[in-house]
Amino acid sequence: MSNDQIIIEGEGGGGGGEGSSSRSKTTILIAPSDDHHHHHQLPPVPPQLSRYESQKRRDWNTFGQYLKNQRPPVPLSQCNYNHVLEFLRYLDQFGKTKVHLHGCPFFGQPEPPGPCTCPLRQAWGSLDALIGRLRAAYEENGGLPENNPFASGAIRVYLREVRDFQAKARGICYKKKKKKRKMQNKPTSSNAHEPTTTTFQFQSS
Numbered sequence: 001m002s003n004d005q006i007i008i009e010g011e012g013g014g015g016g017g018e019g020s021s022s023r024s025k026t027t028i029l030i031a032p033s034d035d036h037h038h039h040h041q042l043p044p045v046p047p048q049l050s051r052y053e054s055q056k057r058r059d060w061n062t063f064g065q066y067l068k069n070q071r072p073p074v075p076l077s078q079c080n081y082n083h084v085l086e087f088l089r090y091l092d093q094f095g096k097t098k099v100h101l102h103g104c105p106f107f108g109q110p111e112p113p114g115p116c117t118c119p120l121r122q123a124w125g126s127l128d129a130l131i132g133r134l135r136a137a138y139e140e141n142g143g144l145p146e147n148n149p150f151a152s153g154a155i156r157v158y159l160r161e162v163r164d165f166q167a168k169a170r171g172i173c174y175k176k177k178k179k180k181r182k183m184q185n186k187p188t189s190s191n192a193h194e195p196t197t198t199t200f201q202f203q204s205s
Helices: 034-039 051-068 081-094 124-140 153-169
Strands: 004-012 022-030
Touching (some): 051 081, 051 124, 081 124, 081 153
Antiparallel strands (some): 004 022
């Protein structure tokens, strides 16, 4: 930063004789103080979170608030897979996916011709992605992997049941194919079937 300058003009005397005058200029340099420099220093800007990290933080805060709202409140250290299952069922009331029930004339139809009174639910894909984010957030916030309630086998069974029922109720088929494996030192023929990666075709309403 450059120094501040103050210029003072005034009348000079002597040598000019009577009736003559001269003006002189005096320049004063003022160095900036440490306080002045510190006052204009901006704080560092924190790095912007990615969309995934932002959503993961929101999900974690939402789950923590859900535990606090229980009667009595549930400490995170005492959370188990039963609390996670109850949380997933609680989220169904905010779902936007129409899931036809048995007995509904539109059961199994991917494009029903009219409305019905079947409930709205959270889509299986949304719940599966949510559990993945919460599983990572649990360990990032100090939880032990062996105690992670989001990685419980009961959660995987629940998600698989939701996926299968929603696929049948909405008439949506998904194909599970074998994962592609690398073949080493084995000749391939033109008649051999090429393995493909696992894909899911799942539509949301």
